[in-house]
Amino acid sequence: MPSIASRVAAAGRVRVGGWGALARARRHFVPYLLLAPAFVGLATFKLWPIAEAMRQSLMASGVMVGTDRFIGWGNYLTLARNPVFWHSLRVTVLFSLVINPAQTAAALGLALLVFRAGPGIGWLRTLFFLPMTVSIVITSLIWQLILDPHAGLLNSMLAAGGLPMQPFLTSPRQALSSIILLATWKGAGYWMMFVLAGLTQIPGELFEAAGLDGAGTWQTFRSITLPLLRRVLAFVLVADTAVNFLMFAPVYLLTLGGPAGSTDLLMFETYKTAFRLLDMGRASAMAMVILAIILLVAAAEMRLLRADYGY
């Protein structure tokens, strides 16, 4: 009795001769058929809006609805001449350079911490993961209370310990770090899960062998754990980078780009340009720039952390 798999394959195989790609496709159309719904969803909700934004970035927004004019690269040139855009880009790059390694390292650290058997370790993992279940809006608002410059939780603890109270979100020097803090608090547990999964993939025999050869904890970590986590860390870093480039809610709720433009991330500038300055064309151009940056950075990160091993 032929197996189910071979019967499905046979059903998909039309008697078409030839080795070309089209011929091969015709022989194996079943998998494509099964992929179709997902692809339709992807095209409708991801690819088409991107194409639409690309089209809109080439138009000057008219005053009346429906009077947009085609101006080619005009919006991009306006952006290039706009000091506010460059400032926002600088802030976003700085933000990215700090938060992505920090969150990846935090995820790695937490994963190593909970990668062991023991009483209550499941509770600890849950505790670390819990912030992810709170919406970013609630997170931002609660952190605003914690970081309040005059009567917040953190400042009360500092004052009790005899340390000076800090301005946090109201200071141009501390506002961005405060947002990085709350974003890391929220995200570290989530990325920890991926690193944890990666850790469980490493064959136990390697650790045993290392132990037998007399390798210490640090040696083991450096020579076995870290290299074999490359693929997972690459994924975490790239995905985290993409997500952090799109950071919007904390800025919108807590700082509105301030104080003194110190938290003026690109997503917030894009939103402001679209809905406060009513310039959809320029906002779309900004969105395209963000997309290009994410693609470039992701490509660079993947190249840097490419894993040339298998197990």
Next chain:
Amino acid sequence: MKRGVILLVLMLVTVLLGVRPGAGAGEAVTLRVTWMGWPRNEVMPFVETFEKNNPGIRVNIQLVPFSQLFQALEVQLRSPSTAPDVYIVDGPNTASYAARGLLLPLDRFYSKEELADYLSAGIAQGLYRGQLYSAPYVSSTQILYYNRTLFREAGLTPPPADPRTPWTWDQVVAAAKKLTGAGRWGFLFEQTADPYQILAVPESLGARIVSPDGLRANGYVNSPKFVEAMTWYQRLFTDWKVSPQGIDDLSTSQQYFGTGRVAMLVGEMWNVNILRKAYPNLFWGASPHPYFAGGKPVTPTGSWHVGIYPNTKTVDAAVAFVKYITGPAAAQQWFLVHGHTPVRKSIFKNLPGIFSEQPWRVAQYQLDHTSVPRPETPCYLEYYTILHETMRDIDQGAEVKRALDQAAAQIDTVCAKYRQ
């Protein structure tokens, strides 16, 4: 053949069931209204009264919180299928909506007598190029609230109650300096860094805040008088330190005043109700809005209007609702229920018990004599957004001339689209 006949009959029945009599005289009309997110229990009685008096009209009202209102309206107004029939219009945005073809001109629905009941500043705010596009609903004015207890404890003369003799800003700062200290500040603007509130400062010095066509800011927002005014504003936070930095929300400002952490607050009339309800033990007084000596007294004004979407299929119902809700009776009732500063002269006349006493006496005087509405420009939303950010940077210590130069350049770029 038989199966085909049955199928045909089924299809016919389905089609006939779907056909409904057209919207005739007896058919209910649904009016879609996007409204400001005031408390539901305060707004619904008005809606219910209207529906009772207009049995053919059903009102589908959406109450949107202030922080989301403008974005929600922008999204809704993008296409006729999602646009409301009647919507709440922030007064100074009238020109912007009108220029973008999102408001129906209302002149033909109002008689001269009806319009005469409105304060002139209210009508001015609803105009665009000489035509009335939004009906004034309520207005606003700003007065100086002060903490009587703190003034008495410091042995200072409090600001005067007479609206004809306001304190100068110098007098305010002098008192504020003496009242600042030990975790307390002397003075605070309720809506810190908000152009609605702060533009009264350069205007009091005699500065023009925008070009006559409302589309250019260079030479106005960075003029010497404007720079001088904003430098004075900055000194409140960075130099004299009589105002706390980092306050970005009017409810926080109200809290600071209510709990005695700030001795003087320039704020709107709504504080009368807020202080009575939330801080009943606070011993406070009201004084007119301060001004610059040698300049003229200028008070912020203007508030909500109501507009009709031009493509609405129910113009009659929309007009009926607008004229009802902004009409003399409902507007007066709204004042009594919500405490919103009135824009109709008849309300002052009908309630002498309130308006001849403090603090409403100050409010009425200012509404009649010192109110300066926000400029009529289709670019107000953009102008406001950029200036708001700049004022925030200024109270955080940014270099005033440079910040205002940059704001002027940005405004001119962004408002260019209205110049074509």
